[in-house]
Amino acid sequence: MLNLRFISPYKVNKSPLIMRFGDDTGPVDPTLPFLQANIGIEVGSNWFNEQLLSNTDLLQWQTDSVKNEFITAFKQPEIINEQSTIDWHQAALVAANNAIKWGNAGYVINVIQMPYIITMAIEYNEKDFNWLTQLDAEQTELKAHWHSSEALTTSRDQHWHVKPLLESNELVIHYGETDKQYICYWRNHPFKGYVNLEFSEPAQMHNGRLVLRFNNPDKVCYWGLPGGLVRGDDDVPTIDRKIPIEPQIRNTYIMQPTIDCVRVSDDLKILISSVSYSISRGQFSATCNIKFCSRIDFDRALGQELKISINGYDFYVICEQPSTSNSFANASYSASCRSRFALLSAPYARATNYANPTAKTLAGIMSDILINTGWSLDNQMIDYAIPTGAFSYTNLTPAAALLSVAKSVGAMLDIDNANKTVSIVPLWPVMPWDTESAICDVILNDSIILEHNTSQTINQEHNAVFVRGEQQGVACKIKRAGTLGDKFASDVVDSLITDNQAARQRGTCELANSGNKQQATMRTKIKADLPPIRPGMLVGVTYSNSTYKATCDSLTINASINAQGAITVSQTIKVISNV
Known part of the structure; x- marks a missing residue:
């Protein structure tokens, strides 16, 4: 028992308080505690x-x-x-x-x-x-x-x-x-x-x-033969996609020609007495000459776009240059016309300048020329890249510029005036030395050939040519396959020769133009199974004892109505082949 005794009053700030343990005899030191052998220790580690x-x-x-x-x-x-x-x-x-x-x-x-x-x-x-x-x-x-x-x-x-x-x-x-x-x-x-x-x-x-x-x-x-997953019969011939136009051979041909002319703006009928329509490979638009039946028709057609239908085939022309002829008790009215594509030439379209600001392709440059004109492009040439600033022209209308680009790569313009489409096709779709193994587009026989005239031109033959570009172009030697390539033509330099494909296409065209040529002029009919023969088509001709293939160079269609009302329609083509 612990007793605490306070024997004196508490005084402030007096320390320490001394506690003594013991009996009455005096203070005794406290006993130290006894330590156990083992003390438990817990450690928690998370x-x-x-x-x-x-x-x-x-x-x-x-x-x-x-x-x-x-x-x-x-x-x-x-x-x-x-x-x-x-x-x-x-x-x-x-x-x-x-x-x-x-x-x-x-x-x-x-x-x-x-x-x-x-x-x-x-x-x-x-x-x-x-x-x-x-x-x-x-x-x-x-x-x-x-x-x-x-x-x-x-x-x-x-x-x-x-x-x-x-x-x-x-x-x-x-x-x-x-x-x-x-x-x-x-x-x-x-x-x-x-x-x-x-x-x-x-x-x-x-x-x-x-x-x-x-x-x-x-x-x-x-x-x-290639096909799908199922193997077909190897002896079955493939489908020939190109089928020549060949009129049937008959003893008698019954013809019912028609001529019709209307104004495109309002389908107003225009009476004409004769029409002549011509197109060649080097033109961007066809030329036409129309003779009208009266002055009223002449006035209605002047400066207008006309649609002429000949035996069911439509031709679109613009009546441009009038012409009159007066004599005693007789007056005639005629006009010179061009095809619809002439709307992209003077005086309808202004001449402009152009330079490709960025790298483009051949088709891209031609598309830039036709932009905002309403005409679409169908490029059938091999496309290639043209670097920035490599091509330019000055003071050319869209039609003239497009023809210039086509000639640079050995091509021509095939115009679809009805659908407003410009096709860029090779000037020689079939090389003159490869015509024997090629499939014709049209086959003519002597039963439908009314006239056949031939002539020959003598030209120097070449089997190689150097084609070069300009600052950003290439230089290539184009050689005809199977020859020594030792007869060189004059060098060709053009700014659009920026790729080997461009040089090959242009050089091939130059070699095809060389050599002795035979020109044949033939007059035939226009029927349901014999449409107008367009320039560039490969024509197979069987006349008298001769059979040959030639490329169509130009086409002329003549249609007229005599005083008795009889209608005569024919087409005259000029074809070129190597001799």
């Missing part, structure tokens, strides 16, 4: 322990090209929490919990593409097949080996086989004249494949991906 998340393996197979890609992405989650309890009485590790999560954030791609082989540039639209691959997982084996807190080995075996399912709704069939060649196609695997993935260490955080590429399936090839 460690981050990663949280076990769900494992997700996503495999998606899809085919899109002839290769197989296997992409596997690994992702390791952040460590969230780990608790560890340590007893100081024991030196050994009692418990350790570890959780490692493997995640597949990517996907597997199996892409197969089966393009069709196209040997003719009929269309440039190839069929795209969409394939859906159904995976039939026959066996899935997962092996996970754990030792202490470190994942030593994790392996996964995946066995599969591919079942393609066609899901295509669109099919484009290419047809035309083709040659035999080796046809190869891919077949499905005749055996089942497998993928063995082994993971020997924990994944690390990274943004890359694992790409697995597989060998191509078996390829089967055979010699035959």
Whole structure:
């Protein structure tokens, strides 16, 4: 029992308070406490322990090209929490919990593409097949080996086989004249494949991906005609897309010619007594001469756009230059006309200057010339690149500029006045030395040839020519195949010769113009099965004892009505061939 006795009053700021223990005999020092042998000590250590998340393996197979890609992405989650309890009485590790999560954030791609082989540039639209691959997982084996807190080995075996399912709704069939060649196609695997993935260490955080590429399936090839997946009969002839226009040979031809002329603006009928329409390869518009039946028709047509129909074929002209002739009791009214494309020339269109401010192609420059004119371009020449500032012209109308560009690459203008389309075609669609093996556009026989006249011109023959550009051009030697290339023509220099294709096209045209030529002038009819023969067409002629092929150089159509009302319609063509 501890007794506290206060023997004197409390005084402020008096210290310390002395406590003495003992009996009445005097103070005694307190006894020290007795220490036990072992004192318990607890230590709590909180460690981050990663949280076990769900494992997700996503495999998606899809085919899109002839290769197989296997992409596997690994992702390791952040460590969230780990608790560890340590007893100081024991030196050994009692418990350790570890959780490692493997995640597949990517996907597997199996892409197969089966393009069709196209040997003719009929269309440039190839069929795209969409394939859906159904995976039939026959066996899935997962092996996970754990030792202490470190994942030593994790392996996964995946066995599969591919079942393609066609899901295509669109099919484009290419047809035309083709040659035999080796046809190869891919077949499905005749055996089942497998993928063995082994993971020997924990994944690390990274943004890359694992790409697995597989060998191509078996390829089967055979010699035959190209086609689709199903092999056709090799002895079946291909479809010939180019069919010549050949009028039937008859003993008697019954003709019912017609001539009609209307004003395009309001379809007002214009009476005419005769018309002559001419076009050649070197012109950008046709020329026409019309004779009217009266002064009223003459006044109605002057300065207007007319549509002339001859035996059902339409021709669009602009009535430009009037002409009158008066004599005793007789007056005639006529006018000179040009085709509709003349609206892009003087005096209807102003001359302008042009220089390509950026790099363009040949078709791009010609499209710039026709911009905001209402006419569309159909380029049938080989297109090529033209550097910045390589081409320019000064004081030219759109029609003259387009003709100049066409002549620079050995081409001509084929005008469709009805649809307002300008086609850029080669001046010689078939080379004069290759006509024997070419298919004709029109075949004429002596039963429909009313007149046939021939003449020859003597020119120096060339088999090689140097074609050069200017500051940004190329220089090429163009040689006719199968010759020595030792007879040179005059060098050709043009600013548009900026590519080998440009030089080849222009040089080929120059060589085709050389050599001795035979010119034949023929007059024939215009019928339902014999339309007007346009310049550039390859014409096969059978007359008397001669048979030859020649290129049409010019066309003239004559139609007239006599005093008795009889209508006469004919066309006269001039064709050129090598001799």
